[in-house]
Amino acid sequence: MATRTYLQTLTDPLIRQNPVTLQILGLCSALAVTTSLAVALTMSAALTAVLVLSAGPISLIRRHIPDSIRLIVQIIIVASMVIVIDQILQAYFFELSQSLSVFVSLITTNCLVLGRTEGFARHNPPFRALVDAFGNGLGYSLILILMGSLREVFGAGKLLGFQVLPTVDQGGWFTPLNLMLLAPAAFFMLGLIVWAIRSILPEQVEPLDHAPPNAERLVD
Amino acid sequence: MIRGLWDRETVALLLLAALMPVASAWLWFGGTEALLRLLLTLTVSGIWHFVFMIVRAQPPSFAGAITALGVAMFAPQDLGLVAMLLGISFGTVMGELVFGGWGRNVLNPATVTLAFLGFGYPGVSWPDFLLPIAWAAIPTAALGVIFGVMPVRVILGAVVILMPAWALGLQSQPALVGAGLVLVVLVSDPVASASTRLGGWLNGLTYGALVVLFAIHWTDAAAVQLAVSAALLAGLAAPLLDEIAITLWIARRTGRHG
């Protein structure tokens, strides 16, 4: 860990250590808020901001937090940041904050945020913690933006609200695939993304629970 | 030292043979249009099997033809070509091939395709079936059971619910026809249905009960649509039902032997 450069700390969470596709963290929001790109973008920004803003303070006071109450302290800091972000969204982007509904407030309980503060910021100096938090935020955003764009394009023929594929209703040729706007589609898509990444980077494949009978021993 | 013939492909071929009565009745009444649809689904399914053979060394299976038949029979009629291609590709790949091919899948790939099309394109019109095609379901079920490739308990469990419900007027005759055809083509799939004895009964009962439930409360759905939805849910429940049956079996066994 200590030998990693700042660049590695920043870029590792993008694909190699991606919090969503490798550690399968933060799925709840990844499934719920990717029906359109705009919502996904807002959520990404909100989460990245909370991650970075809470990693700094926690790393700063890391030597002063008693172990027995560290989770409570972390949650208080994270929750404060979430409230700030939520208020900003409601003040300046009211429409978007409505469509994000409860998911911004739920960033508090997002495994990804607590995972990074508990697993990294608590043991590392502030700057490194900030870089790591930003990298993880970017990794999360990458997946959300990918899924948000795909779901919006195939589910409604739009991207960021602009019509890119003319639908049949408007006299075009594209029939919107309603399934894309339902939660199962997000599962399928995430599964396919994980499959694609693990095909390219086989070291991410998890070991089997049981050892099957050894094939070589069984061949005649 | 000697090897039996009941390997995967024999079972697939016997299933196909059992499905012949339904398939020929459907083709007879459906005419050229039905034949073209079947050719399309066969081609797409075949292409995916070929792709997975080349890329992942998965031997192709005749079960792909069963999937193609199921999709061609039950898919909504006024879908565009793109939607159809997308649906059958999704069902074949995500429902079957990613698991390692037929025999390792969890759900029936044709059911997955139809559910995909049903949820993806609401408001399309589902096919209706003439009574003679429904009669053909009976020899199909009989053949499947005699060959031992269709789970007899699943079929009986479903019939135990469907027939009385129809006699009592809880569901209409088209709903019964649709449910019967979906039962023999999609639900009584040896791989995706429950494999234990008790699980098989529960699987059939679940399917029958869901069909009746949908027939009563889901008033604006077509006969095939509600049968396919019931097939999907019953298929999803099958592993759980098996697990229940196995847990009971093991509990009885440990009760006996300590």
Next chain:
Amino acid sequence: MHAFSFPSGLDTSPEQVALSTCEAVRLITEEAALTPAAGEEIRLETVVSEGHVVDQGQPIATLHGSTTISIVAPMAGRIASMELRPGRRLVQIVLFRERGGDRHVFNTKGAEADPGVLRNLLQQSGIWRLVRSRPFGAMPRVDEHPAAIFVMASDSRPGSPDPRLAIQGREDAFERGLSALTTLTDGPVFLVASKGKVPGDDLRRVTRLTSGRLHPMGLAGLHVHRRFPATPKAPIWDVQAEVVANLGDLLATGLLPETLLVSLTGTALREPRLVHCQAGADLRGLSREVVEPGPHVVLSGSVLDGASAHWLRPRDRQASVIRKETQHERSHWFRNALRTASRPLPIIPTAALNQSFGGNFPAAAFVRALAAGDIETATKFGALSFLEEDLSLADFVTAADPPLSRQLRVLLDRVQDEEFGQ
């Protein structure tokens, strides 16, 4: 759901009927050999050497590490060759027959009264080695006490001789052997046979079990699995009825019977044949007179679970002579790639699979646990009561690749390693 209980298993009666018309002939082959049983690995200390003349029943080697257990000469003869692999592991010990040779006399005094003496007698006379202990299927360890004993007077494998025939006319010997066996366990002794009267079923402590007509209902595994599952702490023994009758004769006379009842069946034979031959008989010698011309393979055991062999293996009571398929599929790299990829092959849960396990058994889930190497689940299903032969019918009907019986063996070996840390 007992209301719907379909008859389960493979009907092997055609072969049985064909055999029942044969008259058993006595046929001692000129050569015989001691070989390991299927999957067995035994290390020996030989007590005679090549060229020695031995009596029938004379101990010719003891087990390395437990010298009270002997293996004995199947006939009076001269030791022709002793093949041992490094570590003194038995490959084969071949004997040439000596006409007019003697029979070894065992001291049986007190064996019927004292279980300790009986154990010693079993171990010295080589009968110990014919007893099979589950789990794992080897001969019992020297100090092993079984939780139950299954005496098998039934065998439903295609082409197997009816074990009742082997004890016909020897009812007293069988009962004597059976009551001696009951002294070896504190648990029950089960006597498994198809419907009808069997000698000894009225003995105290003997429970009569009725086996179905269909295969695999007549194998020990299914009955052990149902009535008294085997565990490493409570091993179960199974013994063939003929061995029990031999024990009775041994107790009465001090002599080991010279012959076994063995059947010869198969597609390459003009007619099936029943013979009384010595243990470890030369299978070509047994089949020479009835085999059809043309290439053929001789198996010790049934067509389902046998293996190509020169000599009758211990515990086998049948040999199969089948035509050799000379056609060879043209080998192609792509077909080979498909064949070796994605193993084990998926197995479709059909009625045939369920029947091959004899009915009410979650066969598909068990097969899946085997293929995944999930020891815990497979054990819950009762895998430790089974041996290779119990899955051979499932192998046949599903054409499983790799065979389920071999997957089971891998699993049993792993459990054994965990249990005894070899």
